[in-house]
Amino acid sequence: MTKKADLSVTFCGKRFLNPFMLSSSPVSNSAEMVGRAFDAGWGGVAYKTLVTDRIPIYHPSPRMHGYHCGEKRLVGLQNVEQTTDRGLKPNLLDIAYLKKRWPEHVVMASIMGFSNQEWADLAKACTDAGADMLELNFSCPHMTVEGSGCKVGQEHELVEKFTATVRNVTSIPLVAKMTPNIADMNVPALAAKRGGADAISAINTVKGISEIGLDDWVPKPNVYGKGAISGYSGPAVKPIGLRFIAEMASNPQLALPLSGVGGIETWIDALEYLLVGASTVQVTTGIIHYGYRIVEDMIEGLSDYMAARGIRRVRDLVGKALPSLHDTGAFDVKKQGVAAYDLDRCVGCGQCHVVCRDAGGDALEWDGEKRRPRQIEDKCLSCMICSFVCPVSGLISYKKMPASWKRRATVTLGAG
Amino acid sequence: MNFSKNFARMEEKGFDLDQAVTEAGRCLLCHEPPCSKGCPAQTDPGAFIRKIRFRNVTGAIRTIKENNILGGACGVLCPTARLCEKECSACGIDRPIRIGKIQRFLIEHSWKIGFHPFGADAPGNGTRKEKVAVVGAGPAGLSCAAELAKRGYAVTVFESKAEPGGVLRYGVPAFRLESGFLEREIDDVRALGVEFRCSKPISGRRSAERLLRDGYKAVFLAVGLWNPVRLKEGGAALRGVFTSMDFLAALREDKFREIGKAFEGKACAVIGGGSVAIDCARSALRLGAADVYLLYRRSYSQMPAEEGERAEALKEGVHFILLNQPFDYLSDARGNLKGIRLIRTRLGAKDSSGRRKPVEIKGTEWNLEAQAVIEAIGYKPEKGSGSWYPSVAVDKSGLIRADEKACRTSCKGIFAGGDIVRGPDLVVRAVRDGKTAARSIMEHLK
Numbered sequence: 001m002t003k004k005a006d007l008s009v010t011f012c013g014k015r016f017l018n019p020f021m022l023s024s025s026p027v028s029n030s031a032e033m034v035g036r037a038f039d040a041g042w043g044g045v046a047y048k049t050l051v052t053d054r055i056p057i058y059h060p061s062p063r064m065h066g067y068h069c070g071e072k073r074l075v076g077l078q079n080v081e082q083t084t085d086r087g088l089k090p091n092l093l094d095i096a097y098l099k100k101r102w103p104e105h106v107v108m109a110s111i112m113g114f115s116n117q118e119w120a121d122l123a124k125a126c127t128d129a130g131a132d133m134l135e136l137n138f139s140c141p142h143m144t145v146e147g148s149g150c151k152v153g154q155e156h157e158l159v160e161k162f163t164a165t166v167r168n169v170t171s172i173p174l175v176a177k178m179t180p181n182i183a184d185m186n187v188p189a190l191a192a193k194r195g196g197a198d199a200i201s202a203i204n205t206v207k208g209i210s211e212i213g214l215d216d217w218v219p220k221p222n223v224y225g226k227g228a229i230s231g232y233s234g235p236a237v238k239p240i241g242l243r244f245i246a247e248m249a250s251n252p253q254l255a256l257p258l259s260g261v262g263g264i265e266t267w268i269d270a271l272e273y274l275l276v277g278a279s280t281v282q283v284t285t286g287i288i289h290y291g292y293r294i295v296e297d298m299i300e301g302l303s304d305y306m307a308a309r310g311i312r313r314v315r316d317l318v319g320k321a322l323p324s325l326h327d328t329g330a331f332d333v334k335k336q337g338v339a340a341y342d343l344d345r346c347v348g349c350g351q352c353h354v355v356c357r358d359a360g361g362d363a364l365e366w367d368g369e370k371r372r373p374r375q376i377e378d379k380c381l382s383c384m385i386c387s388f389v390c391p392v393s394g395l396i397s398y399k400k401m402p403a404s405w406k407r408r409a410t411v412t413l414g415a416g
Numbered sequence: 417m418n419f420s421k422n423f424a425r426m427e428e429k430g431f432d433l434d435q436a437v438t439e440a441g442r443c444l445l446c447h448e449p450p451c452s453k454g455c456p457a458q459t460d461p462g463a464f465i466r467k468i469r470f471r472n473v474t475g476a477i478r479t480i481k482e483n484n485i486l487g488g489a490c491g492v493l494c495p496t497a498r499l500c501e502k503e504c505s506a507c508g509i510d511r512p513i514r515i516g517k518i519q520r521f522l523i524e525h526s527w528k529i530g531f532h533p534f535g536a537d538a539p540g541n542g543t544r545k546e547k548v549a550v551v552g553a554g555p556a557g558l559s560c561a562a563e564l565a566k567r568g569y570a571v572t573v574f575e576s577k578a579e580p581g582g583v584l585r586y587g588v589p590a591f592r593l594e595s596g597f598l599e600r601e602i603d604d605v606r607a608l609g610v611e612f613r614c615s616k617p618i619s620g621r622r623s624a625e626r627l628l629r630d631g632y633k634a635v636f637l638a639v640g641l642w643n644p645v646r647l648k649e650g651g652a653a654l655r656g657v658f659t660s661m662d663f664l665a666a667l668r669e670d671k672f673r674e675i676g677k678a679f680e681g682k683a684c685a686v687i688g689g690g691s692v693a694i695d696c697a698r699s700a701l702r703l704g705a706a707d708v709y710l711l712y713r714r715s716y717s718q719m720p721a722e723e724g725e726r727a728e729a730l731k732e733g734v735h736f737i738l739l740n741q742p743f744d745y746l747s748d749a750r751g752n753l754k755g756i757r758l759i760r761t762r763l764g765a766k767d768s769s770g771r772r773k774p775v776e777i778k779g780t781e782w783n784l785e786a787q788a789v790i791e792a793i794g795y796k797p798e799k800g801s802g803s804w805y806p807s808v809a810v811d812k813s814g815l816i817r818a819d820e821k822a823c824r825t826s827c828k829g830i831f832a833g834g835d836i837v838r839g840p841d842l843v844v845r846a847v848r849d850g851k852t853a854a855r856s857i858m859e860h861l862k
Contacts, residue, residue, distance in 0.1 A: 071437050071438040348450070351445055354445075391510070
């Protein structure tokens with residue numbers, strides 16, 4: 001047997017067995033659930049957001065809607081989930097139980113107050129219950145209670161104020177969770193830092209409309225005849241999450257550890273978050289789709305990847321893509337290339353021809369007899385869309401062209 | 417025993433919407449789809465599968481029905497492995513898209529959701545004054561009638577049997593194509609306004625010419641082949657000897673009690689290696705036969721039956737006796753079949769069909785005990801059928817001479833297609849002939 005790679009990582013001074021966490025959501029709703037997740041291999045949890053018992057929480061019904069793309073199920077998920085609808089006491093008992101039963105695992109209690117006092121009360125209660133750290137939920141996009149959720153995340157003074165309130169009552173690490181429903185996440189992240197946050201987690205769900213009923217014209221989930229713009233998550237939002245993590249990781253003024261969230265299902269998704277600067281990652285929609293078991297493949301996949309490259313610690317991967325991340329203005333546009341075809345492997349579907357003609361440089365003629373494309377190299381735009389639709393992986397690749405190579409100009413039809 | 421339940425429903429399950437969408441999701445959406453070129457009736461799978469992919473399910477149904485009025489039956493019965501699916505580009509990756517199953521699903525789905533692709537504003541039968549007669553309500557006749565009716569011609573279909581459908585009804589067992597399915601597909605033809613006159617054989621002298629005289633501006637002859645080739649003249653006189661035609665038709669006419677008696681618990685044999693022989697053998701099993709032997713004079717790979725149905729028959733327990741030529745029957749004094757005389761064969765040189773010819777091996781005659789036998793060795797035109805249409809040229813076997821491109825016969829105004837022109841052939845090619853003939857008839861009537 002090969003030696004298992006050490007996936008442990010330190011985040012806000014706390015040691016995690018691995019960087020894989022449940023994010024604060026229905027998948028972390030109780031100790032019974034979280035315990036099973038820990039047994040399955042998850043390294044930590046952002047426990048389902050706690051609120052005080054002052055305002056009872058009722059969930060709309062139904063509370064979620066799946067977004068399917070063709071035969072691919074659940075590429076996105078829309079929800080109108082609220083914070084926990086369990087009482088504060090049962091949740092605190094569960095948190096204490098988790099810490100006692102799984103001392104090696106990190107329990108981060110997510111909290112959301114509806115006033116300064118509530119933030120303070122919740123923070124103290126969770127600290128007393130034994131939580132390792134706190135996640136401040138400034139970002140839920142669809143709370144039905146005013147003065148909460150991402151409305152806070154969009155008001156930067158409130159982010160700073162509530163963080164400072166919590167900072168005053170507890171010494172455990174504070175992670176501020178950010179909404180992506182803004183233009184620049186660095187602004188509220190810096191506000192949280194000023195308030196005393198130790199780390200940032202992002203992204204919460206993206207506001208969206210996943211589907212509209214064609215018979216009743218009610219957006220989904222259809223809550224007794226009413227729909228709402230609400231939180232959208234899943235694989236479809238991963239590029240947005242990566243962007244926000246990368247922007248914060250590249251900001252030297254922020255300089256806080258980051259926890260990446262958004263569309264993670266596989267070790268590759270997780271690794272990409274690490275490479276743009278996250279040191280832990282959190283998952284909900286992937287678990288909603290496949291269950292806790294996916295962590296097995298995240299652990300094994302990341303271990304094998306690291307072993308194959310001789311990378312010994314997860315932290316050696318954190319931020320490694322950032323030196324290659326530039327503004328588009330930095331590109332050397334003198335260097336050009338074309339798509340190259342290994343036609344021995346071609347199955348003759350002709351999709352490359354269709355998309356090149358209708359969306360590219362019209363650089364692929366079609367030999368209907370042989371059912372093969374024929375490239376006119378100097379018309380190729382190197383957009384590479386042909387390679388995206390080709391059913392044979394690797395058949396179409398990118399080929400660098402010499403500096404002397406010139407692309408033909410697009411035909412003009414109008415008379416000069 | 418009551419065997420009717422063995423013939424009540426199609427045994428092969430169809431797709432549901434999820435399965436169809438998933439399967440369509442594998443489609444490579446080819447440019448100039450080769451599957452579409454592989455369909456003799458131009459049902460255009462490339463288009464209807466793409467339509468499913470883009471959530472245009474009603475459009476997909478419309479594509480099938482506009483191109484092939486028997487799209488459902490073809491989806492069920494077509495040997496897709498050597499037509500559309502053979503051309504599928506996904507074969508270059510792993511396996512073809514299951515086009516036949518998707519096609520069948522779309523037609524069943526149209527019935528489920530009550531979608532009528534031709535709608536209420538179809539031109540409808542009889543908006544033009546020209547009357548056209550179609551002789552034979554099999555696949556070719558139904559296809560031609562539907563094409564013409566869609567364009568407003570007044571079409572009357574004359575059928576000798578009690579119900580329309582031809583081979584789809586009387587030549588295919590219901591566990592492959594159930595009556596209800598066929599009925600709904602024929603209803604789609606009726607909905608276009610086509611008039612059916614069943615139990616109206618056109619078998620008198622000069623019947624076809626008379627239709628022209630009676631005011632029909634054109635006649636399409638699609639009478640099919642209903643005269644079974646026999647192993648031995650006089651064989652029918654023995655109790656226990658059936659032709660595939662009578663056997664399959666009896667099952668369709670619900671004569672289970674009567675026919676079951678001849679097969680239940682008995683040793684049975686089917687002579688032949690084509691699809692009809694396989695259908696007969698599998699039907700005999702479903703009538704409770706103790707043993708069913710399939711007797712074929714060549715080898716497994718030369719059998720004309722489709723690969724899939726051959727395998728299915730073997731799996732169900734049909735005993736294949738290959739390289740044996742049956743040549744006579746044994747009977748008792750009361751005229752009951754007792755057995756079959758066979759002689760072993762070996763494969764010799766290739767014959768005109770390109771297959772190696774069976775050569776009898778001298779001195780290898782043997783007897784197979786059997787109480788029932790079904791002869792499934794081919795069909796030919798009915799005796800004297802040439803006299804029903806004397807002005808139409810026929811070849812020496814009685815098949816009508818008509819050009820494949822236009823289905824024109826030697827007589828102006830009379831067209832022909834399907835098995836009476838081609839000899840035994842696929843349903844989907846008969847559908848094509850019907851479409852071709854309809855085009856020629858419209859041209860003729862201009």
